[in-house]
Amino acid sequence: MADLKRLLDTVRNELQSVDHPGKVADYIPELAKIDPKKFAISITNLKGETVSTGDDVKPFSIQSISKVFGLALALGKVGDALWKRVGREPSGSAFNSIVQLEHEQGIPRNPFINSGAIVVADVLLAGHRPREAIAEILRFVRIAANDDTIMIDPAVARSEQATGFRNFALANYMRAFGNLNHPSELTLGVYFHQCAIEMTARQLSEAGVFLANGGRDPRSGLTIVSRERARRINALMLTCGHYDGSGDFAYRVGLPGKSGVGGGILAIVPGEASIAVWSPALNAQGNSLLGTRALELIVRETGWSAF
Ligand code: GLU
Numbered sequence: 001m002a003d004l005k006r007l008l009d010t011v012r013n014e015l016q017s018v019d020h021p022g023k024v025a026d027y028i029p030e031l032a033k034i035d036p037k038k039f040a041i042s043i044t045n046l047k048g049e050t051v052s053t054g055d056d057v058k059p060f061s062i063q064s065i066s067k068v069f070g071l072a073l074a075l076g077k078v079g080d081a082l083w084k085r086v087g088r089e090p091s092g093s094a095f096n097s098i099v100q101l102e103h104e105q106g107i108p109r110n111p112f113i114n115s116g117a118i119v120v121a122d123v124l125l126a127g128h129r130p131r132e133a134i135a136e137i138l139r140f141v142r143i144a145a146n147d148d149t150i151m152i153d154p155a156v157a158r159s160e161q162a163t164g165f166r167n168f169a170l171a172n173y174m175r176a177f178g179n180l181n182h183p184s185e186l187t188l189g190v191y192f193h194q195c196a197i198e199m200t201a202r203q204l205s206e207a208g209v210f211l212a213n214g215g216r217d218p219r220s221g222l223t224i225v226s227r228e229r230a231r232r233i234n235a236l237m238l239t240c241g242h243y244d245g246s247g248d249f250a251y252r253v254g255l256p257g258k259s260g261v262g263g264g265i266l267a268i269v270p271g272e273a274s275i276a277v278w279s280p281a282l283n284a285q286g287n288s289l290l291g292t293r294a295l296e297l298i299v300r301e302t303g304w305s306a307f
Contacts, residue, residue: 001051004302008041008053011297015039015279015290022281022289025261030159031061031280034263040201040278041294044209046271048219052202059198060278061156063260064095066137066194067117068208072225072233073140074111074123082123085179086116088236095243095261095286096166098173106177110240112258115170121191122180130189137194145207146219150199157196164192201264204276208266211237211256212274234268238306245285253295254305259287267295269304 016039026032038060042052074082091109093100100109108116125133134152142150160167171184180187199207210217215230217223225233237256242249249257255275257267263280265288275298279290299305 001045001049004043005051005053007298007301008043008051011294012039012041012053014297015293020281020289022283024263024280025282025286027163028156028160028261029163030153030156031262034060034280036281038263038278038280039290040276041298042201042205042276043273044205045273046209046213046218048209050202050206052205054201055278056201059151059200059203060264060280061153061195061260061262062197062199062204062264063195063262064112064117065204065258065260065264065266066141066197067112067120068211068233068237068258068266069141069144070117070120070124070137070194071111071236072229073137074120075229075233076225077126078123082111082120085119085123086111088240090239090246092244096170098166098170101170101173101177106174106179108174110236112236112240113243114167115174118167118171118187118191119174119179121194122182122187125182125187125190130186133190134193137190138197141197141199141207143222144210144217144224145199145203146217147203147206150197150203152193152196153198154196156198157193160192160195161189164188167191195260201276201278204264204266205274208268208274208276211268212270212272234270234306237268242287243285245283245287249287249292252292253299254307255295255299256306257295259291261286263288263291265291265295270306272304
């Protein structure tokens with residue numbers, strides 16, 4: 001772990017010393033306030049040990065990384081029936097794109113684009129009030145991370161509720177096709193709150209390590225998902241985790257990964273470790289620019305690869 005710590009410090013120094021393009025997400029007003037210079041990397045291995053560098057104890061909005069946890073929970077509830085309502089193919093379109101939905105009759109391409117994650121939130125809402133569904137997602141994340149201090153930032157959730165017109169459009173559109181079972185505002189209430197979960201890089205790598213360990217949390221010994229389900233979630237992260245930048249991410253990093261517009265990325269090295277990076281400035285596809293670069297440097301040095 002000492003070597004890994006040295007590597008993380010070197011990567012941080014290298015990346016922070018140069019100016020990079022990239023822009024903090026500002027379509028969610030609350031996220032526009034984040035300091036673009038923040039930077040953290042955290043790695044948790046299969047013994048449950050974590051090393052990190054930078055602002056690793058500063059919580060950030062995990063945004064779409066929450067879609068991984070939402071998916072794991074929804075698959076636990078309805079299993080393969082989920083795939084009647086959501087596809088498993090990369091979209092090649094932006095995270096909030098509406099065009100494919102018309103061609104594909106309201107069935108989102110995959111669970112990691114916004115429309116797909118909204119359907120997943122609708123599944124989690126079944127039989128519950130929004131507050132209960134939100135609490136269930138938060139509980140799942142806390143169990144995966146072994147950390148009861150993880151919270152939702154209500155200001156971020158409100159900010160998105162007030163300005164998430166595209167997400168309302170997606171939800172209403174899917175409702176028109178019969179692929180949303182609850183009123184859009186209720187399903188989106190769940191979706192916005194799950195996206196507003198805040199975590200530190202350290203908590204995020206700890207929460208994701210079950211996916212590197214065949215579905216089992218190495219610290220608590222708890223089975224979070226079955227081995228087969230972990231493999232499938234990783235496959236979806238590899239093919240769909242970075243929107244229309246998924247191919248490029250696979251080419252550069254070669255690991256399952258899920259990004260969020262808060263600037264975080266969770267990457268999984270099956271059989272080795274989970275990696276969380278945070279750098280808020282984004283590339284044109286809405287994925288962390290330096291976060292991706294950091295992962296490229298880490299895999300180059302460690303030789304970690306899914307292949
Ligand atoms: N809450 C964000 C949205 O729905 C998530 C997008 C992302 O993180 O990529 O727009």
